[in-house]
Each structure stands twice: as structure tokens, then as C-alpha cells.
Amino acid sequence: MSAVRAIAGQSLRLWWRERRLPGVLLLIVLLGVLSASLSIQRAHETERDRIAAEATDRDTFANQGARNPHSVAHFSRFAFRPLAPTAALDPGIGPYAGVAVWMEAHYQDPANLRAAEDRVELGRFTDLSPAWLLQVLAPLLVIALAFDALAAERERGTLLLLRGNGIRMRSLLAGKGLALGLVFGLPLLLLAVAQVAASWTTAEAGELLLRVLAWTLAHALYLGTWIALALAVSLRASRARIALIVLLAAWTLATLIAPRLAIGMAEALAPTPTAAEFSAALARDLREGMDGHDPADARREAFKQKVLAEYGVERIEELPVSFAGLALQEGERYGHIVFDKHFGALAASYRAQQGWRRLGAMAGPLPALQQLSMAAAGTDIDHHINFINQAETQRRVIIGLLDQNMTTHGAGQDFDYLADPSLWKRIPEFSYTLPRYAALAASQVLDWLLLLGWLLLTLWLASSAARETEAAK
Known part of the structure; x- marks a missing residue:
């Protein structure tokens, strides 16, 4: 172990003398501070705008005066999603x-x-985030430090001297890997600590720590993969220039090409309808029925006859309740079936795309890491679908209360009935509940396995290179 520490220290001193380490550290610090600051600022601005919009929406809804409940149902409320x-x-x-x-x-x-x-005017600059820094830029910085970590030793002839002095190749690899791990692991840890500190007073401690821990661990596995790959290539390459070319090609394939190809394949294999197609399909099922042979007019007439029979009257005017209110409730009930069908199918398509995108992990660990990173951050498709579902549940509660009020109190008046303004204040507020991270764990197992698999593969490549180098004469 002392040899590993000595090699790590010597590597750090060498990179410092060559001025590569100061340059890498300066870039990491500057971009780390910038990305964290921008991300936290954007989050604060988003939350500030959400709170202001919620207050305006709440006050406008509560102070609209006496109105027909169905008019209010069309006016309705907004559900705003708070950030994780x-x-x-x-x-x-x-x-x-x-x-x-x-x-x-x-x-x-x-x-x-x-x-x-x-954010159109700012272009891609708004995409700068801790995740982008670690997922895209950090592997390049690993390559900048590690491409000649062992290939240069071979070119200078010092690799044979090290072997002659009893230094095992695995110890040499471990020492170089430890040095690289310190260079990139400490900034990762600082980003995690900064996130915990920034959110400590506004988030549940256990949930916050679990999410930050998962995010940090996923990126640690990813960086470890690149460190192991860079050292394996550097040890196998006859010249440092060859190692650099191979590693840059690997970065281009794994970071730029494979994820985009995976996205294109996912969209082709699990297509989603356009907004116009989706709206048209909804309208068609609402108008013509789920099977295309149950038009809205026929459903309304059948419902009317059913209501008259239940109340034992012959005309709508004889009903003790508002038939318009009952018809609205029935329309909502049927609409729920249609919406559940189409939005459920849309969510299934998004999740299918998510699965197909994992094919990109066959060419590199980035797609798996991106899924894990977004899940831990609360910004993936599953969290978005959860918000949509919670908002729809609230919509049904609001519209149900308004239609029921019209049904109960609007007999003989229907759409001329005006409800007391106090009703608007009794409508419950939307309160979004962030899904527990542990509840999402089952859907992330494959991504963890893919990421771990890449780390084990690159460690095996490095170990094999060390073993073959030691066996060579």
C-alpha cells in the first residue's frame, strides 16, 4: 500500500510540474463553481416564479365573485410543479x-x-450544470492527465526500470488510479456537499441525503470507468500519441455518437404521437366513443333516460336536481376513461423509449449514468409523469366538487345558477408530493448494473494489461 501511495504522490507532483494538474484543477474549479452557481440560481428563480404564480392563481380564483360552477370549472386552477x-x-x-x-x-x-x-437567447450555455461537467467534460480531463501516464513511461524506458526495482504493474496502475481518483473525486464530493448545504433547510434530510448519495455514487462509478479505461489504454499503447488518439475516439463514440444514436433508435422503435395527433385521438374517442360506435349524443340520451327512470319522472324539469350538473359529471366520468387510455399509452411509450435508449450503454456508460443522474435529481420522465398524474387527480377533485354543487343546488336553473363565492375558497389547493427515491429503485436496477458492468470491464482491461506487461520479457 505504501508503494501505491508513493506512486500516487509522484504522479501528482509530475503533473503539477508539467502544469497539467494546475490547468485541470483550475478548469474544474471555475466550471464547477459556475455550473453549481448557475444551477442553484436557476432553481431559485424557478421556485420564486412558481410561488408568485401560485399566489396569483389562488387569489384570482378565490376572488372571482358569484358565478356558475361550470363557468368556474372552465376558468379553474393551475397545478405548478415544485422542483425537487x-x-x-x-x-x-x-x-x-x-x-x-x-x-x-x-x-x-x-x-x-x-x-x-x-432561454433561446442564451443558447447551450444554459445547459451548463454539475451533471454536464462530470458527464461530458470530466472524461476529457481524465484523458488529458492519464493518456501518457504509462505510455510515456514505456517511451522513456522507465517502465522497465520500475519493473526491475520490484514495482508490480498492478501497484503502478493502482497508484496512478489513486492520483486520478483524488483529482476528480474531491470536486465530486464538494459538489455533493454544496448541494446538501444549499437544500438542507428546505428538504427532508433523509430523502435529500439518499438522492445526493445515489447521484454521487453513480458519477463516481462513471469517473472510475474512464480512469480505468485511460490507464488500460495508456499501458497497452506503444506511444503516448496513440493512446491519446484511441481515448479521444472512445470519448467521441461513448459521449457524442452513441447516446444520439440511441435516442434516434428509441424514437423510431417506440414513436410517440405529435401534439396534433394526440389531441385528435382524444377528441375522436370523446366524440365517437372508445370503440368508435358510441357517439356522445347517444350516450347523453341514454344517460338522460336512465336518470329519468331512477327519479321516477318523465321530464327533466321535474327532477329535484340539475340534470345539466348530472350530465357534466357523467361526461367527466367518461372522459376519465378516455384520458387514462391515451395518457397511459403515452407514458408507456416514453418508458419504452427510456428502455431502448439503454442500448446506447452498449457503447459506453453515459446513457445509464444519465438515467441514474436524472432520477436522483428528480428530473427524469418518471418524476414528470408522476406530476402529471397528481395534477390530473387534483383536476378530477376540483371539477367533481364544482359539478356536484351545480347538481345539488342548480335544479331548474342549470347554467343560470350562481354559486356563493365562499365555494371557491373551499376548493382544496394542489399540493405536489415528490416520489420517494427508494420507491423508484426497482426501475433503476438495470442502469446500476450497466454502469457497474462498465467499471468492472475497464478494471479487467487494466488488470489484463498489467498482467501481460509483467509477463512480457
Whole structure:
């Protein structure tokens, strides 16, 4: 172990004299501080805007005066999604998924108010985040330090001297790996500590720590994979220049090409409808029925006859309740079936795409890491679908209360009935509950296995290179 520590110290001193280590550290510190600051600032601005929008929406709804409940149902409320306490680590799909759902009558709306729509003028600079720094840039910095860590020793002839002095190749690899682990592990740890400190007063401690721990561990495995790969290539390469070319090619394939190919394949194998196609399919099922042979007019007439029979009257005017209110409730009930079908199918397509994107992990660990990173940050598709479902549950509660009030108190008046303004204040507020991270663990097992598999593979490559070097004369 003392030999490993000595090699690590010697490697750090060498990189410092060559001025590579100061340059790498300066870049890590500057971009780390910048990415963390920007991410935390964006998170604070988003939460500030959400709180202000919620207050405006609440006050406007509560102070609208006496109105017909169904008119209010069309006016309705917005459900705003609060950010997860770890969202600053990885924005994920958040800027593109929408943060607000309009909970109106008759229709389940998709999320809107996408943050990306407000950032066009800043371009890709707004994508800078701790996740991007560690997932895209950090492997390049690993390569910058490690490409000649062993290949240069071979070129100078010092590799044979080290072997002659009894230094085992595995000890040499372990020492170089320890040095690289310190260079990149400490900034990763500092980012994790900064996230915990920034969210400690506003998040549940156990949930926050679990998410940050998972995020940190996933990135540690990823960086370990690149360190092991870089050392394996450097040890096998006859010249440092060859090692650099091979590693840059591997980075290009694993970081730029494979993830994009996986996304394209996922969209081709599990396509999702366009917004226009989705809306048209919803409207068709609502109008013509789920099987295409149950039109809305026929359903309404059948429901009317059923209500008249239940109340033992012959005309709507004789009902002790508002038939319009009953019809609205029945329409909502049927709509729930339609919405569950189409939004459920859409969610299934998104999850299928998520599965197909894992194919990209065959060419590199990044796709698996991205899934784990977004899940820990609370910014993946599963968290978004969870928000949509909670908003829809709230929409059904709100519309149900308003339609029931009209049914009970609007007999003989229907849409002319005006409810007391106190009703609006009794409508429950939307309160989003962040899913427990532990509850999502089952869906992430494959990603953890893929990431761990890549680490084990690169460690085996490095170990094999060390064994073959020792066996060579």
C-alpha cells in the first residue's frame, strides 16, 4: 500500500510540474463553481416564479365573485410543479417538460410553461450544470492527465526500470488510479456537499441525503470507468500519441455518437404521437366513443333516460336536481376513461423509449449514468409523469366538487345558477408530493448494473494489461 501511495504522490507532483494538474484543477474549479452557481440560481428563480404564480392563481380564483360552477370549472386552477431539492445537480428533462398543468373541465391538459422556451437567447450555455461537467467534460480531463501516464513511461524506458526495482504493474496502475481518483473525486464530493448545504433547510434530510448519495455514487462509478479505461489504454499503447488518439475516439463514440444514436433508435422503435395527433385521438374517442360506435349524443340520451327512470319522472324539469350538473359529471366520468387510455399509452411509450435508449450503454456508460443522474435529481420522465398524474387527480377533485354543487343546488336553473363565492375558497389547493427515491429503485436496477458492468470491464482491461506487461520479457 505504501508503494501505491508513493506512486500516487509522484504522479501528482509530475503533473503539477508539467502544469497539467494546475490547468485541470483550475478548469474544474471555475466550471464547477459556475455550473453549481448557475444551477442553484436557476432553481431559485424557478421556485420564486412558481410561488408568485401560485399566489396569483389562488387569489384570482378565490376572488372571482358569484358565478356558475361550470363557468368556474372552465376558468379553474393551475397545478405548478415544485422542483425537487436536488434538481440543481441535473436539470434533466425539466426545461423541456413543462412545469404547470391547467386543470380545466372536460379535458386533461399536458404540462406547459417550458423553461427552455425562455432561454433561446442564451443558447447551450444554459445547459451548463454539475451533471454536464462530470458527464461530458470530466472524461476529457481524465484523458488529458492519464493518456501518457504509462505510455510515456514505456517511451522513456522507465517502465522497465520500475519493473526491475520490484514495482508490480498492478501497484503502478493502482497508484496512478489513486492520483486520478483524488483529482476528480474531491470536486465530486464538494459538489455533493454544496448541494446538501444549499437544500438542507428546505428538504427532508433523509430523502435529500439518499438522492445526493445515489447521484454521487453513480458519477463516481462513471469517473472510475474512464480512469480505468485511460490507464488500460495508456499501458497497452506503444506511444503516448496513440493512446491519446484511441481515448479521444472512445470519448467521441461513448459521449457524442452513441447516446444520439440511441435516442434516434428509441424514437423510431417506440414513436410517440405529435401534439396534433394526440389531441385528435382524444377528441375522436370523446366524440365517437372508445370503440368508435358510441357517439356522445347517444350516450347523453341514454344517460338522460336512465336518470329519468331512477327519479321516477318523465321530464327533466321535474327532477329535484340539475340534470345539466348530472350530465357534466357523467361526461367527466367518461372522459376519465378516455384520458387514462391515451395518457397511459403515452407514458408507456416514453418508458419504452427510456428502455431502448439503454442500448446506447452498449457503447459506453453515459446513457445509464444519465438515467441514474436524472432520477436522483428528480428530473427524469418518471418524476414528470408522476406530476402529471397528481395534477390530473387534483383536476378530477376540483371539477367533481364544482359539478356536484351545480347538481345539488342548480335544479331548474342549470347554467343560470350562481354559486356563493365562499365555494371557491373551499376548493382544496394542489399540493405536489415528490416520489420517494427508494420507491423508484426497482426501475433503476438495470442502469446500476450497466454502469457497474462498465467499471468492472475497464478494471479487467487494466488488470489484463498489467498482467501481460509483467509477463512480457
